[in-house]
Amino acid sequence: xxxxxxxxxxxxxxxxxxxxxxxxxxEPMAPPLHPGTGQPIGPExxxxxxxxxxxxxxxxxxxxxxxxxEVRDIFRQWRPTPLFRARRLxxxxxxxxxxxxxxxxxxxxxxxxxxxxxxxxxxxxxxGITKLATETGAGQWGSSLAFAGALFGMEVDVYMVKVSxxxxxxxxxxxESYGARCVASPSNETNAGRAILxxxxxxxxxxxxxxxxxxxxAATRDDTKYALGSVLNHVLMHQTIVGQEAxxxxxxxxxxxxxxxxxxxxGSNFGGIAFPYLGEKLRNGKDIRxxxxxxxxxxxxxxGKFAYDFGxxxxxxxxxxxxxxxxxxxxxxxxxxxxxxxxxxxxxxxxQDIGLIESKSYHQTTCFEAGVQFARAEGIxxxxxxxHAVRGAIDEALRCKAEGKSETIxxxxxxxxxxxxxxYMDYFGGKLEDLDYDEGELAMALAGLPSVAAE
Ligand SMILES: *Cc1c(COP(=O)(O)O)cnc(C)c1O
Numbered sequence: 001x002x003x004x005x006x007x008x009x010x011x012x013x014x015x016x017x018x019x020x021x022x023x024x025x026x027e028p029m030a031p032p033l034h035p036g037t038g039q040p041i042g043p044e045x046x047x048x049x050x051x052x053x054x055x056x057x058x059x060x061x062x063x064x065x066x067x068x069x070e071v072r073d074i075f076r077q078w079r080p081t082p083l084f085r086a087r088r089l090x091x092x093x094x095x096x097x098x099x100x101x102x103x104x105x106x107x108x109x110x111x112x113x114x115x116x117x118x119x120x121x122x123x124x125x126x127x128g129i130t131k132l133a134t135e136t137g138a139g140q141w142g143s144s145l146a147f148a149g150a151l152f153g154m155e156v157d158v159y160m161v162k163v164s165x166x167x168x169x170x171x172x173x174x175x176e177s178y179g180a181r182c183v184a185s186p187s188n189e190t191n192a193g194r195a196i197l198x199x200x201x202x203x204x205x206x207x208x209x210x211x212x213x214x215x216x217x218a219a220t221r222d223d224t225k226y227a228l229g230s231v232l233n234h235v236l237m238h239q240t241i242v243g244q245e246a247x248x249x250x251x252x253x254x255x256x257x258x259x260x261x262x263x264x265x266x267g268s269n270f271g272g273i274a275f276p277y278l279g280e281k282l283r284n285g286k287d288i289r290x291x292x293x294x295x296x297x298x299x300x301x302x303x304g305k306f307a308y309d310f311g312x313x314x315x316x317x318x319x320x321x322x323x324x325x326x327x328x329x330x331x332x333x334x335x336x337x338x339x340x341x342x343x344x345x346x347x348x349x350x351x352q353d354i355g356l357i358e359s360k361s362y363h364q365t366t367c368f369e370a371g372v373q374f375a376r377a378e379g380i381x382x383x384x385x386x387x388h389a390v391r392g393a394i395d396e397a398l399r400c401k402a403e404g405k406s407e408t409i410x411x412x413x414x415x416x417x418x419x420x421x422x423x424y425m426d427y428f429g430g431k432l433e434d435l436d437y438d439e440g441e442l443a444m445a446l447a448g449l450p451s452v453a454a455e
Contacts, residue, residue, distance in 0.1 A: 005085035007249040014080050016067060019240040021275045021347060022233070023063035024282040029350045030321035033308060038452055041318050048219050049226040051127040054120065057234040063279075065237065071119045074151060078107045078114075079241070083249035089377040090397070097400035098255065099393055101413040102246045102273060103380065109174075111383065111415030112269045113144035113229055116238035120227045121148035131155040131224040133217040135185065135210030137265070138164050138337030138385070139171025140415060141229030146180035156180035157224075159187065159213040162205035164337035170419045185210040192216050192314035206330045207341045212314030219316065230266025231311065231322075231345045239272025246410060247276055257288060257410035259396050263388035264292040264301060264359070265338045267345030269414035275347075278356055292348065292359040293392035295367075297435045298331035300324065300344045301352055301359035303442070308452040311343060319450060322349040325437075326445025332435035334364050335423035336384040342445070360392065363434035367391045368427040371417070383415035384423050 022029075031040040043055045050058070057065060067075075086099040104112035124132060132154055136142030142158035149156035158180055165172065165184040172182045185205045186193035192212035196203050203209070211228070218226035228235060250256060260277050262270030270292050280286045294301055304323040311317035313327050323344040325331075331340045351357050364384070371387035373394065374380070382390055393411040400407050417424065426432050 001087070003087040005087055007083040007252045009080035009245060009248055011076055011080070013248060014072065014075065015241050015244040016072070017064040018067060018237045019244060019276050019279060020060055020063055020065060020237050021279055022061045024279045025350070026282065027354055029346060033319040033452060035310065035315065035319050035450070045318065049215065051123045051129060051225060053123040053127070054234050057237060058232060067241070068119070068122060071122050074118050080245045081106050083246055084378070085253065086378055089374060092373065092377045093394065093397050093401065095397040095401040096404065096406040097397040098406065098408045099397055100250065100253065100255070100257070100408070100410045102242055102410070103413045104242060104269070105380065105413065105416035109140060109144040109147050110418060111140045111144065112239060112242060112272060113141050114147060115241055115272070116229065116235045116268065117144040117148040118151070119238055121145070121152045121154055124225050125152045125154060129154070129223065129225045131157065132227045133157045133214040133224055134227045134229065135159045135207055135214045136229070137161050137207050137340055139168050139175070139419065140338055140383070142180065142182060143171055143174045143178065144229065145227055146175040146178035149180055150178040157217060158182045159185035159210040161185055161207060161210050161337060161340070162203065163333035167335065167337070167422055168419060174419070185213050187213060189213065190216045192316070195314070204330065204333050206313060208313035208327055211312040212316055215312060215316045216314070230268040231343065233347055235268050236271035236275065236345055236347055239268045240275050242269070242272040242412065243274060243276035246273060250410065255408050258407040259289045259291060259409045261291045261293060261389050261392040261396065261409065261411040263339065263385050263414065264294045264344065264348060265385060266341050267348035269412050271345060271348055273412040274357070278351060290357040291392055291396070292352070292357055293388040294359060294361050295334060295336055295339045295388065296361040296363045297334050297437050298325065298340050299361045299437070300342070302361045304344065305446055305449065306349055306353055307449050309343060309449055319452060320346045322346045323352065324449070325442055326448055328448055329442060329445035331437060334435050335420070335426065335432065336364065336388065338385040339388065362388060362391050365427065365432050365434055368424070368432060370394050380413065381417045382413055383417045384420050386414050389413065
């Protein structure tokens with residue numbers, strides 16, 4: 001067999017519907033609650049922030065929701081994305097395991113994020129909204145929404161976590177190239193930002209703080225709504241185009257994964273590749289392991305509490321039940337900015353709680369080591385976030401080697417690292433530290449979780 005093994009789908013085989021895991025869950029999820037009343041929220045509570053079509057998707061229990069033709073037409077620029085068999089990596093590892101990866105770095109923004117940025121901009125535009133406000137960690141989401149804004153002629157304001165703003169200046173330039181405005185967060189443009197700066201003038205920022213700033217802007221302006229790049233049900237659903245394509249491509253390969261691996265920041269690329277497989281497991285009893293990989297410095301699924309919490313630091317969002325480190329927890333400024341969120345998608349939290357998935361955490365240097373090993377075998381340099389999935393997949397392959405098993409491993413290579421070269425320079429310069437979160441700070445953040453009567 002040749003070492004370059006690529007599975008491509010025809011455009012006509014691109015999925016026409018998103019898959020909604022809500023239809024197949026064996027136990028219902030805990031509802032989002034209004035922070036004031038403690039009662040489940042209704043669509044009208046979300047209306048200041050999101051267009052009605054996305055609110056409907058957020059609460060839908062339909063198994064399939066059609067992808068609008070205009071959205072599919074834009075996707076055709078880079079979708080279906082390729083699936084590769086990592087033959088050279090398998091050889092380098094000398095493993096009997098088969099390793100496959102779905103590559104989302106071929107999108108214009110370089111990651112899976114446009115899969116939801118495009119439909120979010122589309123539905124907002126359709127409901128007369130002219131401007132979107134959002135947060136971004138490493139900048140991938142900000143540049144994806146900026147790209148979508150450019151295509152739909154919408155203004156985009158991006159609040160970028162300050163530590164990443166300093167680490168990744170090229171992401172800001174990319175957002176500006178697409179016509180968006182990018183501001184370091186905490187900023188003094190919002191009450192939420194000013195409150196943080198008053199207390200911590202040197203704050204590194206966090207996704208939780210940046211979300212508060214963007215939500216505040218959206219909630220106080222009629223022409224502006226909020227867009228979130230991960231965590232929410234509709235965002236994970238938009239990403240299921242990835243897993244549905246991968247299923248068809250694995251079929252072309254004549255294989256079915258024993259293990260599916262993804263990295264988790266807010267849970268969207270993981271949900272995107274894993275949920276269509278979990279759906280099959282739930283409907284047909286297909287035997288498959290699903291592994292979520294997260295940073296040891298922000299260990300939401302492995303060390304967080306499954307509890308109701310705010311999605312943001314300023315406490316402007318509804319309460320959702322999720323694995324959380326506490327909304328005031330500020331993770332150390334490590335290099336995978338896209339994974340520095342205190343919470344986790346409620347859907348990913350729920351499937352872990354009912355035992356459908358496993359999770360594990362790694363420190364950053366071992367993830368960069370895996371990413372560099374991957375690049376030397378496969379040629380693609382992964383985003384620092386994606387390195388967590390690479391580490392997880394390599395460890396599964398090494399376990400197969402130790403156990404003499406030829407299992408099939410599939411992972412989501414959710415983005416390339418071309419805008420993250422400073423992180424690689426720091427890694428090669430021996431400057432990356434394996435930061436541990438502060439146990440005391442975590443305990444304090446968890447002690448501050450809101451108490452909820454309905455729990
Ligand atoms: C944003 C991002 C992540 C983290 O977000 P998820 O919602 O967990 O997918 C991971 N990898 C890349 C490349 C990203 O852009």
